[in-house]
Amino acid sequence: MLGQYLQEVRKKAPLIHNITNYVTVNDCANILLACGASPIMADDKNEAAEITAICNGLNINIGTLNERTIDSMLSAGEKAAQLQHPILLDPVGAGASAMRTATAKKILDKLPITVLRGNISEIKILSTGQGIIHGVDANAADRVTEDNLFEYMKIASQLAGKLQTIVAISGEIDIIADKDQAAAVSNGHSLMSKITGSGCMLSALTTAYAAANQQDIFTAVLAAFCSMGIAGEIAANRMTDLDGNASFRNYLIDAVYNMTAEQLDTGAKYQLMVYND
Amino acid sequence: MLGQYLQEVRKKAPLIHNITNYVTVNDCANILLACGASPIMADDKNEAAEITAICNGLNINIGTLNERTIDSMLSAGEKAAQLQHPILLDPVGAGASAMRTATAKKILDKLPITVLRGNISEIKILSTGQGIIHGVDANAADRVTEDNLFEYMKIASQLAGKLQTIVAISGEIDIIADKDQAAAVSNGHSLMSKITGSGCMLSALTTAYAAANQQDIFTAVLAAFCSMGIAGEIAANRMTDLDGNASFRNYLIDAVYNMTAEQLDTGAKYQLMVYND
Amino acid sequence: MLGQYLQEVRKKAPLIHNITNYVTVNDCANILLACGASPIMADDKNEAAEITAICNGLNINIGTLNERTIDSMLSAGEKAAQLQHPILLDPVGAGASAMRTATAKKILDKLPITVLRGNISEIKILSTGQGIIHGVDANAADRVTEDNLFEYMKIASQLAGKLQTIVAISGEIDIIADKDQAAAVSNGHSLMSKITGSGCMLSALTTAYAAANQQDIFTAVLAAFCSMGIAGEIAANRMTDLDGNASFRNYLIDAVYNMTAEQLDTGAKYQLMVYND
Structure with a gap:
């Protein structure tokens, strides 16, 4: 079923406008x-x-944010809203500086964000205004585990309702939620946290899936997250003793390149909760 | 014959100043x-x-152009012109925004550009002021084919005469033209359009060939285009079932690194038209 | 012995703030x-x-310096100084433009730089105000060889005393010096000069080693240099006939990823001079 969402990306070849950081921009393009x-x-x-x-x-994507580009983000976002294009916000490092937190909040406030994609610590900061952040990576204390998963899924869904967006949280277990439902994705591999740009690439990929599948963006985001996780598993399988994170990065992008609809359908591992309250 | 042009690059090791976009800058350097x-x-x-x-x-290269760098391009260009260094302009995305089109035109107008290298859609926009552009890639309708090749070669040569530059158009078939002649290069591989930076890397490479072979820049540009195309063929040959565009990018740069004068001489596939009108 | 310094990096996982150029920033992160x-x-x-x-x-790192970021460097540096964090300065291209030379000098003057890491030409410029520079690479005339090594080590130590910093010079033979001692590292491989970012990556790595080993930063810098050199040797050993500089870059980062304390201890090749004058 998710495989169809990949096929739509391939068929429609959406053109994605990225206002993103200069650290991982090349990986996002590839x-x-x-x-x-x-x-x-x-x-x-x-x-x-x-x-x-x-x-x-x-x-x-607000990594390597600067004063010059904040206006560009808002201006592009207003145009995208007019044209009903999906808009994804990746609040990289929200919580790490007042500027990043304020900018993420301003963008959330001024633009009709379709998908808010971050790690659990970034999402917490934007949700509650509280939390401790250690750089651009999620805090260990915030970790989504089997024990707190259903609680986090419910909170994510409530946040999605409040913000009128899809909330997509990446981590060991990913959570994707709108106001009515939440999915937990267990695809992926720990090596993904050993390269720069896993999150940024996922945001770019998710925007493409959303743009090509506007009839059901929730499922499009789910498909994007599963495809990235499966690609991480395939990449990890290719690793030899001499390979490290640089080779893993290449294998990850290679796996996205070679992914078939069937691989995505059979490899996707997620559970879905529907809320009727 | 073209192999000599590569040998000159290796011998002279020209230092190339790049004012270029932050998406593909690392690939250009490598x-x-x-x-x-x-x-x-x-x-x-x-x-x-x-x-x-x-x-x-x-x-x-005007990809990820911003106000700050336009002045730098003009200032560097004026100095290069004084010193009679070759100057290459890559009008990335000309036609995609008024700012890019205007900047490309301004640079063409103010600086004695030695080589104008873009895809067919970008060159059309700068030539006629007309055309439709879809992002930074060439439009399918503009495609150079066996059927329209000689027509395009002639047009490119006329444009080169009008702009007093070498016009170098990359695509499935590349065209390189000055006012008196035009070459069509059929080296290359379709995978080159599946990585970011093929065009930017070709521009960087072409600048190096031009800088090291100032006695015959037309042939230098031809050699650069053939070497890039041959590298694409070699890279495609290395691809395994698990390899995708990330590995292809590495193989492409590797092939440029390992290219010999003999490989370039024997692998180059081009036809040349000389105009006597 | 040096292996312990690597183990401290792994144990403490220091978070490193990089204000660096957009050419090699992705490699630095990885x-x-x-x-x-x-x-x-x-x-x-x-x-x-x-x-x-x-x-x-x-x-x-002052590569692709611009007016906007100079203030950021000073502001971050003042905060780092207050907090007694190690600060590394990589004066990329000092000597290549008045702006770069002046900025490097200003930073050296205003901030308590812990490690000054550059190639021999950059360090010479900052030391004497004299020298000729050809781009961002060291000048052949400045080359450290077996013949002038002890002289250069002594000069580096004197400079370190004068600047109250550790002077770390990378090249075929690396020199690391403080006011009392100097080490010469002969690990490494010539392929490291065929990729962009060898120096920038070494600076990032050195900052991490210094941050995790504040009790003996001189030895931490030595360990970082040896680990980078050994990684270069391992990467060169992996090269096949078709591999070039792009693959080498990946292998180099992979080797840093896989390096063990034992590899670093047994592979490190350096000599140490202690000055008692």
Whole structure:
């Protein structure tokens, strides 16, 4: 079933506008090409909205944020909203500085964000205004485990309702929630936390899936998360004794490139909760 | 014959100043090192001209353009012109926004560009002011094929005459033209369109070949295009079932690194038209 | 003995704040993850000091310097100094432009730099104000050889005393010096000069080793240099006939990822001079 969502990406080849950080931007471009989408990066306020207008989806990532690009994010976002393009916000490092937290909140407040994708610590900060953050990685204390999973799923769904968005939390177990339902994805591999850009790439990929599957964005996000997790498993399987995180990064993107609808259908591991309250 | 042009790059090790986008900048640096040249990146207007002065060629690429760097491009270009260094312009995404089109035109107007290298859609926009562009990739309708090849070669040569530059158009079939002649290169592989940076890397490589072979820049550009195409073929040959676009990118740069003059001489596939009108 | 310094990096997982160039930033992030540290990149003056405050070390690299980031470097540096975090300065391209030379000098003057890491030409420029620089690579005339090694070691130690810092010079033979001692490291491989980012990655790695081993930063820097050199040797050993500089880059990071304390202890090749004058 999820495989169809991949096929739509390949068929429609959505053009994704990325306003993103300079650390992982190359990986984001290559993973978009790997899944069948096309990337464009443009962050000057004089062209941001115009570039968005020729695209099918917008990926806003606040890593290496600077004053110059905040206006571009808002301008591109307003255009995307007008055109009803999906908009994903990746609040990289929210909580690590006042500027990042405030910018993430401002973007959430001013734009109709379709998908909010971050790690559990970033989402907590934006949800409660509280939490401790250690750099751009999630805090161990915030970790989603089998024990607290159902509680976190419910909270994510409530947050999704409050923010009127899909909340997508990546981690050892991923959680994707809208106001009515939540899915927990157990695909993935621990090596994904040993490369830079796992999260940024997932955000780019998710934007492509959402742009190509607007009739059901919740399931599109679920498909994107499962495909990334399965790619991580395939990449880990390719590792030799001499391979390390650099080779893993290449194998991960390679696996997204070679992924078939069947691989995604058979490899996806998730559970779904539907809320009727 | 073309192999000599590669040998000159290796012998002279030209230092190339790149004012380029942050998406593919690392690949541009590595491909310059791979071919035997050296890269330097500097885009602040306070040092752009000074850096150009210690270099042998200038590569201007307008992907991820911003207001701050436009002045740097012009300043570096003026210095390169004074010093008679070759200047390459890669008008990434011209036609995709008014800012990019206007900037590409301004640079073409103000600087004595030695090589204008883009895809067919970008070149059309700059030539006619007309055309439709879909992101940073060429439009399918603009595609150079066996059927329209000779027509496009002639048009490219006329454009080269009008702009007083070498026009170098990359695609399935590449066209390189000056006012008196045009070459069509059929080296390459379709996987090159599945990675980000094929075009940017080709621009960097072409600048190095031009800088090291100033006595015949037309043939230098032809050699650079053939070497990139052959590298794409070699890289495609290395692909295993599990490899995807990330591995292909590495193999492509590796192939440029290992290329011999003999490989370039025997592998180059092109036809040349000389115009006597 | 040096292996313990690697173990401390793995145990403490220091978070390193990098204000660095956009050419090699992805490689810097991945090599920090490879050695067991964590990277964060933030260069806006509105958050630079705040980000530094949650980190354990600061890596300042002036490649692709621009006006906007100079203030951020100083602001982050002042905070790091207050908190007694190690601060590394990589004066990429000092000597290549007045702006770079002046900025490197200003940073050296205003901040208590813990480690100054550059190539021999960059260090010479900052030491004497004299020298000729060809881009971002060291000048052949400045090369450290077996013949001039002891002379250079002594000069480096004197410079370290004058600047009150550790001077760490990378090249075919590396030199690490404080006012009382100097080490010469002969690990490494010539392929390291065929990729972009060898120096930048070494600076990031060195910052991590210094942050995790504050009780003896001189030896921490020595351990970082040896580990990078050994990784270069391991990577070179993995090269096949078709591999080039792109594969080498991956193998290098992979080797840092897989390095054991034992590999570092047995593979390290250095000599140490202690000065009692």
